[in-house]
Structure formats: structure tokens, C-alpha cells
Amino acid sequence: MSKQQASRPLSPHLQVYKPQITSVSSILHRITGLLLSAFSLLWVSWLLAVYSSATTYDSFRQLLQSWPGKLLLLLAGWALFYHLMTGIRHMIWDSVHMLELDSAKRSGWVIVIGSLLLTGLAAGIWL
Amino acid sequence: MSRPHVNTRSALAKARNHGAAGSGVTHWWRMKISSLLLLVLTIWLLFAFQAMSQADFSAAREFLAAPWNTCMALLFSWTLFYHAQLGLQVVIEDYIHSTWLATTFTIGLRLLALLLATLCSVLILQVALNPSAAGV
Numbered sequence: 001m002s003k004q005q006a007s008r009p010l011s012p013h014l015q016v017y018k019p020q021i022t023s024v025s026s027i028l029h030r031i032t033g034l035l036l037s038a039f040s041l042l043w044v045s046w047l048l049a050v051y052s053s054a055t056t057y058d059s060f061r062q063l064l065q066s067w068p069g070k071l072l073l074l075l076a077g078w079a080l081f082y083h084l085m086t087g088i089r090h091m092i093w094d095s096v097h098m099l100e101l102d103s104a105k106r107s108g109w110v111i112v113i114g115s116l117l118l119t120g121l122a123a124g125i126w127l
Numbered sequence: 128m129s130r131p132h133v134n135t136r137s138a139l140a141k142a143r144n145h146g147a148a149g150s151g152v153t154h155w156w157r158m159k160i161s162s163l164l165l166l167v168l169t170i171w172l173l174f175a176f177q178a179m180s181q182a183d184f185s186a187a188r189e190f191l192a193a194p195w196n197t198c199m200a201l202l203f204s205w206t207l208f209y210h211a212q213l214g215l216q217v218v219i220e221d222y223i224h225s226t227w228l229a230t231t232f233t234i235g236l237r238l239l240a241l242l243l244a245t246l247c248s249v250l251i252l253q254v255a256l257n258p259s260a261a262g263v
Contacts, residue, residue, distance in 0.1 A: 030218065037211040043204070044243060047250040050191055054184035084169065087162050094159070126180055 022101075025108035029086040032079040039076040070127050077122050082115035154213065161210040168203040175199075185259075192258035197251060204247035212240035 017023065049060035063069050089107050092098050098107055134141075145151045178190055190196055216233050223229040 033211075033214045034218065037215055040207055040211055040243070043207065044247060047200075047204075047247055047254075050184070050187045051250045051254055057184040057187065080169065084166065087166075091159065091162075126176065 021105050021108040021112070025086065025111055028082060028112075029090075032083040032086075035075070035079040036083055039079065042072075042076060073127070074119065074123060078115055078119040081118040081122075082111065085111040085115055154217075158210070158213050161206050161213065164202070164206045165210055168199060168206060171199040172203060188254050188258045191251060192255045194255075197255040200251045201248055204251065205244050208240040208244040208247075212237055 045060065049057045064073060089098075089111060092107075098104065175190070175196065179187060182190060191200060215236055219229050219232045219236070223232060
């Protein structure tokens, strides 16, 4: 086997690609989707707290107001805003718009920065 | 005398609009419609979050018992778990290559989503029908 042949990548595995805004913003849509599926349990627990008793409700509130609770809400908020924005982008893409590399890169950055700004705004209002 | 059943539809006619998944664009449509619904319901969720930021137990129950909020909370619960189940199904299909294992996980996932959506509905209705008294 020649030296050139040996150093050739066998197939385009994920780890040989340089992370780019297009690929990162794409996989983050799936990751935030997984996160939000888990965070759906926050909604269930809130309903359970409202259903059960004032004591349970108060301790649930205290849990969310502690710093790990706030961190959880912050992550949930970012995942929600991010997934919402990439979801809208998927709709736009499905209508065959903004598919050019330039606009795909631009919308990726808009979503990453926009979702962080929205999370900061929400944190400023509620946390 | 019985004759063997002959399907007169051409191979193309049978395959058309069904794609590789075998069920055409059904899943795609469900995903899009439920996401649009969730987009609207998320606006309500933020509104509810604002209303709940200072609310104590009785205020929270009163909020949930208002007909419009009961309605939105029910719709949100159903759409949330419906959409989550559709999305997680795709993740299962992408990463689990054994067909029977993927099918088992998908069925389990759907049952779990159904259970959680039902639980949410019962909790919401219990509070809505009796806002002044605590459940447990």
C-alpha cells in the first residue's frame, strides 16, 4: 500500500469534519429537541404541584428559585427559543427559500445569537 | 372457482407519493402542523409564565381554572407530547438500525407520550373543575 493511500480517510466520518455554523446549528436543533422533550417533565411537575397542595407548590417554587433551578430554567428557555427559531428556519427551507450557502450561514448565526439574546432578555425579566 | 388475486396497479402507482419511509409525507405534515400549533401555544406559555412568576398556590389554581387558560393548557399538553413523540421517533429511526428494536422503542415512546398527555389532562381538569379545594 502506498503512503498516499494509507493516509486517505476511508469514509467521511463525522469527526473528520471541521465544525461549521451550518452543521452545528443543524445538530443543535436535534439536541434542543431532545432537551425540550426532557424539560416537558417540568410542565408535568408544575401541574402536579398545582394539583396537590400549597406546601408542595411552595417547595416546587423554591426549587426553581434556587440557583440550580434557575440554571435549569435558563437552559430550558434557551432550548425553547433556539428550537423555535430553527423550526421556523426549517419551514422557510421547506418552502425552498434561503437555501443558498450564504443565507444558510447567516441564518445560522442569527439563530445562535438571537436565541442567546432572547434567553438573556427572558432572564432579565424573570430571573 | 376462485382465482388468485391480481393487483392491477403498476409498481409506479404503488410507490408514488410514499417515498422511502413507506408512508409518504404524512409524518412531515404532522410535524409541521403541530409545530405551528406549538408556536402559538408557546406565546400563551410565556404569558402564563409571566402570570405565574408571582403567583401563590391559590392564584395558580385560579389561573389554571379560567376557561381560556384551561383550554390552552390542555391543547399545549396534547400538542407538546404529540410533537415530542414525532421528533423522538425520527431520532430513533436515525440511530437505531435494528428494525424490531426501533419499532419497540417507537411504540414504547408513543405509550409514554400518551400516558404523560393523559396525566396532564387529568391534572388540569381536576384543578379546573375544583379550583378552590386542593387535590391531595
